[in-house]
Amino acid sequence: MFANLELINNFKKFDKLTLRTMTYANKILRINLETQEIREEPLDFEIVQKYLGGRGLGVKILYDELQPKIDPLSSANKIAVMTGPMTGTISPTSSRWCMVFKSPLTKNTLNDTHCGGSLGIQLKKAGFDGIIIEGKSPNPCYIHIQDSKVEILDASDLWGKDTYETQQKLKEKHERHSVASIGPAGENLVKFACILNDARYAGRGGIGAVWGSKNLKAIAVKGSNRIVPANEYAFKKVTRKFLNILKGHPITGTGLGLYGTPILTTAVNKSGVLPVKNFQEGIFDNVRAIAGETLRELLVKQVPCQGCPIGCGRSLKFEDNTTHLEYESLWALGPNCNISDLKIIFEASEKCNRYGLDTISTGNAIAWYMECAERGLVSDAPKFGDGDGLLKLIDDIATQTNSGQLLAQGVKNAAEKIGQGSSDFACHVKGLEMPAYDPRGIKGMALSYATSNTGATHLKAYTVIQEILSTPHYVDPLAEEGKAELVKEMQDVYATLDSAEWCKFTSMAVFSTLKCEVDIYAQLLTTATGFFIDSAEFKKIGERIYNLERLFNYREGLSRVDDELPKRFLTEKLPAGPAKGQVVDNSALLTQFYRLRGWEDDGSPSDRKLEELGIKPLHTSAKLQVALDLRDMDEAIKIAKSAVAGGVDWLECGTPLVKSVGMDIVRKLRELFPHKTIVCDLKTMDTGFLESEMAHLAGADIVCILGIAPDTTIVDAVGAGKKFGIKIHADLIGVSNPIERAIELEKLGVDYIGLHIGIDTQLRSGFDKVPYPTLKKLKESIKIPVAVAGGLNAETIPKAVATGADILIVGGAITRSANPEQATRRLKEKIREASLQNAKNT
Amino acid sequence: MRKLIKIILTFFANLQPLFGEEQVIYVEYPIRIIEIFLLFKTKEGIRADNVFLDGNISLKEDFNILLNGRHILAFNGLKTIINEDCEISFFPKIGGG
Ligand code: SF4
Numbered sequence: 001m002f003a004n005l006e007l008i009n010n011f012k013k014f015d016k017l018t019l020r021t022m023t024y025a026n027k028i029l030r031i032n033l034e035t036q037e038i039r040e041e042p043l044d045f046e047i048v049q050k051y052l053g054g055r056g057l058g059v060k061i062l063y064d065e066l067q068p069k070i071d072p073l074s075s076a077n078k079i080a081v082m083t084g085p086m087t088g089t090i091s092p093t094s095s096r097w098c099m100v101f102k103s104p105l106t107k108n109t110l111n112d113t114h115c116g117g118s119l120g121i122q123l124k125k126a127g128f129d130g131i132i133i134e135g136k137s138p139n140p141c142y143i144h145i146q147d148s149k150v151e152i153l154d155a156s157d158l159w160g161k162d163t164y165e166t167q168q169k170l171k172e173k174h175e176r177h178s179v180a181s182i183g184p185a186g187e188n189l190v191k192f193a194c195i196l197n198d199a200r201y202a203g204r205g206g207i208g209a210v211w212g213s214k215n216l217k218a219i220a221v222k223g224s225n226r227i228v229p230a231n232e233y234a235f236k237k238v239t240r241k242f243l244n245i246l247k248g249h250p251i252t253g254t255g256l257g258l259y260g261t262p263i264l265t266t267a268v269n270k271s272g273v274l275p276v277k278n279f280q281e282g283i284f285d286n287v288r289a290i291a292g293e294t295l296r297e298l299l300v301k302q303v304p305c306q307g308c309p310i311g312c313g314r315s316l317k318f319e320d321n322t323t324h325l326e327y328e329s330l331w332a333l334g335p336n337c338n339i340s341d342l343k344i345i346f347e348a349s350e351k352c353n354r355y356g357l358d359t360i361s362t363g364n365a366i367a368w369y370m371e372c373a374e375r376g377l378v379s380d381a382p383k384f385g386d387g388d389g390l391l392k393l394i395d396d397i398a399t400q401t402n403s404g405q406l407l408a409q410g411v412k413n414a415a416e417k418i419g420q421g422s423s424d425f426a427c428h429v430k431g432l433e434m435p436a437y438d439p440r441g442i443k444g445m446a447l448s449y450a451t452s453n454t455g456a457t458h459l460k461a462y463t464v465i466q467e468i469l470s471t472p473h474y475v476d477p478l479a480e481e482g483k484a485e486l487v488k489e490m491q492d493v494y495a496t497l498d499s500a501e502w503c504k505f506t507s508m509a510v511f512s513t514l515k516c517e518v519d520i521y522a523q524l525l526t527t528a529t530g531f532f533i534d535s536a537e538f539k540k541i542g543e544r545i546y547n548l549e550r551l552f553n554y555r556e557g558l559s560r561v562d563d564e565l566p567k568r569f570l571t572e573k574l575p576a577g578p579a580k581g582q583v584v585d586n587s588a589l590l591t592q593f594y595r596l597r598g599w600e601d602d603g604s605p606s607d608r609k610l611e612e613l614g615i616k617p618l619h620t621s622a623k624l625q626v627a628l629d630l631r632d633m634d635e636a637i638k639i640a641k642s643a644v645a646g647g648v649d650w651l652e653c654g655t656p657l658v659k660s661v662g663m664d665i666v667r668k669l670r671e672l673f674p675h676k677t678i679v680c681d682l683k684t685m686d687t688g689f690l691e692s693e694m695a696h697l698a699g700a701d702i703v704c705i706l707g708i709a710p711d712t713t714i715v716d717a718v719g720a721g722k723k724f725g726i727k728i729h730a731d732l733i734g735v736s737n738p739i740e741r742a743i744e745l746e747k748l749g750v751d752y753i754g755l756h757i758g759i760d761t762q763l764r765s766g767f768d769k770v771p772y773p774t775l776k777k778l779k780e781s782i783k784i785p786v787a788v789a790g791g792l793n794a795e796t797i798p799k800a801v802a803t804g805a806d807i808l809i810v811g812g813a814i815t816r817s818a819n820p821e822q823a824t825r826r827l828k829e830k831i832r833e834a835s836l837q838n839a840k841n842t
Numbered sequence: 843m844r845k846l847i848k849i850i851l852t853f854f855a856n857l858q859p860l861f862g863e864e865q866v867i868y869v870e871y872p873i874r875i876i877e878i879f880l881l882f883k884t885k886e887g888i889r890a891d892n893v894f895l896d897g898n899i900s901l902k903e904d905f906n907i908l909l910n911g912r913h914i915l916a917f918n919g920l921k922t923i924i925n926e927d928c929e930i931s932f933f934p935k936i937g938g939g
Contacts, residue, residue, distance in 0.1 A: 250934060251936060255934065256937055258855075259855060259936070259938075263854075263936045264937075264938040312938065458939055469906070470906045508937045578910060
C-alpha cells in the first residue's frame with residue numbers, strides 16, 4: 001500500500017502514453033523451429049495483470065497451449081523464455097529471467113528455472129517480453145536476435161562444444177550479445193541438463209535436455225531499447241528505498257557478498273541437516289575443509305548477476321582449478337558423496353558447468369548410485385568418497401555412456417529400473433532430486449519439498465531462512481506448528497517474485513515477520529507497471545500462479561500420493577546431532593496445508609478456490625455431491641464430515657434438511673468447510689431472486705431451483721446468480737419434456753441441469769432409476785454440465801459417468817451407509833475410474 | 843573440589859577474524875549462557891558481551907547462538923542453564939541457498 005502521498009500524486013500524472021511505456025516490451029516472440037516460422041504477438045494485458053510475467057506468464061501460456069500427457073522431450077513440448085516486469089530495470093537484482101517448460105525429469109510437471117545472466121535484459125531491450133519456442137529443428141540451430149531482426153541459424157559447428165566454448169564462439173561472431181547455451185549433456189538428452197548464460201546457470205528440471213531435443217544449441221540476443229517504468233520518478237524513489245533496505249541488512253548488505261552462498265555449509269551442518277552420503281546422515285565430519293570461511297580464502301573475484309548490489313556469485317580457485325561454486329553444488333558433489341577434497345569438488349563442479357549439468361541432480365544421482373554399491377545392489381559404482389569415481393561418472397552421465405546412461409534418467413527413473421528397494425533411498429519428490437537440506441530436521445522444508453508443484457526444490461518456499469538461519473527471527477525447525485501457514489505464504493510470495501523476476505535473496509532483508517511482508521515489492525511493481533498492485537494483490541497473484549501449476553499437475557494425473565517424500569525420510573531416523581531421531585510425518589501437516597489452500601483432500605484445487613482466483617476448473621473427473629436429505633442438523637453435520645474425509649466434492653443441504661432446520665445448516669457447513677462447494681436445494685418455484693440471494697447470504701455456492709418454474713422465476717434466479725456469484729442449478733424433476741426444457745433453461749442462463757428421479761418415484765418404481773437414454777440425449781443437446789440424481793450407488797455410477805453425467809448426486813448410498821466415509825471413498829474411486837475410462841475412450 | 847565443565851565456543855563467518863575459529867573454556871556449573879559472555883574475549887581483548895549483547899541483557903538481532911546445534915531460543919534463551927560439557931556456536935546473520 002502506498003503510504004507516501006508524493007508517490008500517489010505522481011501517479012496522477014499518468015497518461016495513456018506513459019502507461020504504454022511501462023516495463024513491458026508489449027510483445028512476445030513465437031518461434032517454431034520445425035516450420036521456421038517467426039511471429040510477433042502482442043502481450044495480452046488482461047492476462048499479464050493476473051500473471052505478471054516470468055514464471056506466472058510462462059505457466060499460463062503452457063497451461064493453455066500444452067496438450068496433457070505429452071512427452072517433454074517430444075517436439076510437442078514448448079519452452080517459454082520469459083522476462084518479468086522487473087527485468088532490465090534499475091531495481092536491484094533485476095537481471096533475472098526464466099524458462100518454463102514441461103520437465104523431462106518429472107515427466108508430468110512444469111518446471112520454471114531462473115537465471116541471473118544478461119539474456120533477459122537484452123531480450124527485453126530487443127523489444128520482447130519473452131519467446132515461445134515450439135517444434136523441433138531438423139538440424140542443430142541457434143536463435144539470433146538483434147532488436148527486431150530474428151533469425152534461426154545453423155549451429156552444426158557448435159554441436160558437441162561445451163558451454164564455455166559455445167559462448168565464446170558466439171560472442172566472437174555476435175559482438176556484445178548475451179549468449180545462453182547448452183553443453184554436451186543437453187545435446188545427449190541428459191534429463192537434468194542445464195543452460196549457461198554468462199557465468200550463471202538455469203539449472204533445474206532438465207531444461208538443457210528440452211533444448212537438446214529441439215536441436216537448439218543456443219540463443220544470442222542484443223537489444224538497444226530503453227526500458228522505462230510507468231512512473232519513472234516514483235520507481236527511482238522506491239528503488240532507492242529498496243537499495244537501502246538491502247544495503248542495511250547484514251545478509252544482503254554484507255554476508256552474501258563476503259562469503260557467497262557456501263557460508264551456509266557450517267550453519268546447516270551444525271543444525272544436523274547437511275545431507276551426507278545420500279541423506280544417510282546429517283552431519284559432515286570434515287566440514288571445515290569445505291566451509292564458506294575456507295572458500296573465502298580462494299576467492300578470485302565476485303561474479304554477480306548483472307547489476308546486483310548483493311553479489312553472491314563468485315569465481316574460486318583451488319590449486320589449478322577455477323570454478324563458480326555455489327552452496328548447493330559444493331554440497332551435492334561434496335558431502336553428499338562423502339567427498340571433502342576441494343580439488344575433486346572443484347574439478348567436478350567445473351565438469352558439470354562445462355557439460356551443462358545440474359549439479360544438484362548430478363550429485364544426487366551419483367550419491368544414490370554409491371549407496372547402491374554400498375548395499376551390494378550394483379557392482380560397477382564407485383564407493384562413497386571415491387573422487388575419481390565421481391569424476392568418471394560425471395563424464396559418463398554427460399555422454400550417456402556406461403552406467404551414466406542409467407543415471408542420466410534421474411534417480412527416480414534409475415531406481416525404478418534397478419528395483420531391489422532402491423527407490424526407498426532415491427532422494428527426490430515427483431522426480432526432481434532434493435537439494436541440500438535434510439527435511440527430517442526442518443519440518444517446514446519437509447512440507448515445502450512435498451507440496452512444491454515442480455518437485456523437490458528449495459526455491460518454492462525456502463523456510464530454511466526462518467528455521468535454520470533465524471531470519472527475520474527464530475522458528476523451531478523441529479516443530480510443526482505454524483509451518484503450513486509459513487509454507488503457503490512463502491510459496492505465494494515467491495511465485496510473484498519469480499514472475500516479476502527478482503532474486504529471492506532480497507526477501508531475506510525484506511520480510512520482517514513470518515507474514516512475509518511485501519510492501520516494498522508491491523510499490524516497485526506498481527510504479528514499474530502502472531497496474532495498481534498492493535500487498536494483498538501481490539500475494540493473490542502468487543496464489544493464482546501456484547493454483548494454476550497445481551491444476552496443471554492434476555490434469556496430468558498427479559494427486560496427494562505425489563506429495564509424499566521417499567521412504568528414507570519417513571522411516572529412517574536421523575542418526576545423530578540436534579535432529580537425532582527425527583523422521584518426516586507430513587500427514588497432518590498436509591491436510592492442514594490443503595485446507596489452508598482451499599484444496600481437496602486429494603491435493604487438487606477446489607472449484608471454489610479456482611473460481612475465486614479466476615481460473616476455470618478442469619472438470620476432468622465427474623463431481624460427487626452428497627445429498628443430505630435428512631432432518632437433523634447434528635446427524636447431517638456428522639455425515640458431512642465423514643463424506644468430506646472420504647473425498648466428496650460437493651455438499652448438498654437437501655430440501656428436507658433446509659425445511660427442518662432452516663438456512664442455519666448452510667451457514668454451519670460453510671463455517672466448517674470454508675473451501676467446499678455447498679449446494680442449497682431450495683427447489684425454488686417462485687421468488688427466484690429472493691431465494692437465490694438467501695442461499696448466497698447463507699454461504700451456498702449453488703442453489704437448486706425447479707426447471708418447471710415459470711421463465712420469469714428462472715430469469716430472476718439467474719439475475720441473482722450474476723449479481724452475487726451464486727450458480728443456478730435447474731432441476732428437471734416433474735418436467736415432461738426434459739430435453740426441450742433443458743435447452744430453454746440453458747438459453748435462460750442457468751449453470752447446471754439436474755436430471756432427477758424423485759425419491760417417491762424411486763420407491764415405487766422397479767425400473768432403472770437413471771433414465772440413461774434421456775441423459776445421453778441431454779448431453780448431446782446442451783453444453784452446460786448435467787447432474788444426475790436418483791438412487792445412484794457404486795453399481796450404477798460407472799454407467800451414469802459413461803453416459804456423460806458431470807455431477808453424481810448420491811443420497812442414501814452415503815447417508816444410510818454404516819460407514820459414510822468409506823462409502824464416499826468407494827464412490828469417488830468408481831467415479832475416478834469411470835472418468836478415466838471416458839477420457840481414454842475420447 | 844570445584845566441578846568444572848568444558849565448553850567449546852565456535853565462531854563462524856565474520857566472527858572468525860574477531861574470535862578465531864574456536865575457544866575452549868572451563869567453567870563451574872551450573873551456569874547460564876548469559877554469564878558465559880563475561881568469560882571470553884575477542885583476539886583484541888574486547889569482552890564478548892560488548893560484541894553480542896544489547897545493554898548486557900539481550901542478544902543483538904544480528905547474531906544467532908546455537909547450543910549443541912539447537913538455537914538457544916529452543917531452550918530458555920540467554921537464561922538457559924548449562925550443566926554439562928557442550929558446544930556453543932556463534933553465528934552472525936548469514937544467508938544463501
Ligand atoms: S544475490 Fe546472487 S543470485 Fe541474487 S541476483 Fe545477486 S548475484 Fe544473483
